[in-house]
Amino acid sequence: MNPHQSSAVTIRDVAQAAGVHVSTVSRALNPDKRGLISTEVLRAVEEAAQRLGYRPNRAASALRTGRTQTIGVLLPDITNPVFPPILQGIEASAAARGYFVFVANVADHVLAQPIVERMLAQRVDGLVMAIATRDDPLVDFISKAGMHAVLVNRADESGRLPAVVSDDRLAMKLAVDHLVATGHRRIGHLAGPQSVPTGVARRQGVEQALRDRGLEMACVAECEGYTREAGAAAMRKLLDENERPDAVVCCNDLVALGAYDVLRERRIEVPRDISITGHNDMPLVDMVNPPLTTIRLPHRELGWRAAEMLFDEIDGKALSASTVVLRPELVVRESTRRP
Structure with missing residues (x-):
């Protein structure tokens, strides 16, 4: 059949070609109802529809359903x-x-x-x-x-x-607990934008996890977005305005990569001089130098x-x-x- 004619092919044409009733074709082509049709009939309808170049009329279906x-x-x-x-x-x-x-x-x-x-x-x-x-x-x-x-x-x-x-709060608790167990006490945070729920929840998670360990946040800088550029800007601000922390919990992996950029510029070595954690376990963070400790999400x-x-x-x-x-x-x- 000429492909330009495929729009004219109707459900009745498919039914006639497959040798079944129109309602059977309707059920066979409906994902919610195809289970009611036998495998043999289903195959016959699908073959007929494909051979004729049938395309379901979504607009008509929407009006009906x-x-x-x-x-x-x-x-x-x-x-x-x-x-x-x-x-x-x-x-x-x-x-x-x-x-x-x-x-x-x-x-x-x-x-x-x-x-x-x-x-x-x-x-x-x-x-x-x-x-x-x-x-x-x-x-x-x-x-x-x-x-x-x-x-x-x-x-x-x-x-x-x-x-x-x-669970954003649990994610930050996992990062903080790991850093404290590794011997860090002066822990800072590159926080996500406080205009979005994840930014707020992760910052609260870091603060609460530190309180649970009898510690206070050493320093914090808010990122304008969840980007590498925003992470770099926040890391500069954190270093310029505070005594350098032992470790920094970053609100996401891109922000952590921005932090890496600034630390490299300033010849501050990770993890010898400062430990860094991310969040998300996005692709390739195991390939950066050094491979990033982070939080994996499903x-x-x-x-x-x-x-x-x-x-x-x-x-x-x-x-x-x-x-x-x-x-x-x-x-x-x-x-x-x-x-």
Whole structure:
């Protein structure tokens, strides 16, 4: 068949070619109902659909069912190595249900609401968002619009939307406990932006872990973002305005790499002169010099669980806006040692 004619192929044509009823084809091509069809009939329908070049009419299906079989995903920085595995987890869950994923890179939070409005206009069935800020007005907008949405990697502090996150406070406790056990007492922190929940929770985690050990934070500098450049700027500020600490807990791995840059400039050796820890265990941090001690997170599972929660919301199975917290683990490498 001429590929230009494929749009004219209907479900009735597929049914006639496969020798089955139209309703059988409808069930066979529906991921939620294909389990009701025998393997033999399923194969016959799929072969006929492929041979004829049949493409499901998503618009007609959406009008009939009220669903478009699409979800939107909003990420704050697609260049950050944390987010691709989260997206992989979301896409794996979506693919298993026959859903398509629209991804938006929200580089500036001001753009978030217009992007969500555009996705509303596209009639996506729900959203997975990794962009929540503290007291985020976007959460109000989504709630009022009646959209199904789940947060990932960052939780809404008000608990209005369900979320899947890693335990930020435990992550920082693991890093601090490791440094204290290694003999460090003057411990500083390169903190994440205090406008986002992860920045606040990780800073609180460092402070609490130190208090539990009878110590105080030696010094702290806030990063403007979770980037290498922001980490370098914060490390310069920390060194210029304070007595040099024995060790620094960094809010993420990119920030730790920025700290490495500044320490190299100033001929301060890691870990001989100062120990450094990161957070995320992003790809290749085991290849830097020295390999980075960091916190490993189940990023792909974060994405998969968030999507599963969203589909429960869409199917009306979710009971309440719950927060799922996944456990981080410490990975000790060569950027930490006894002072």
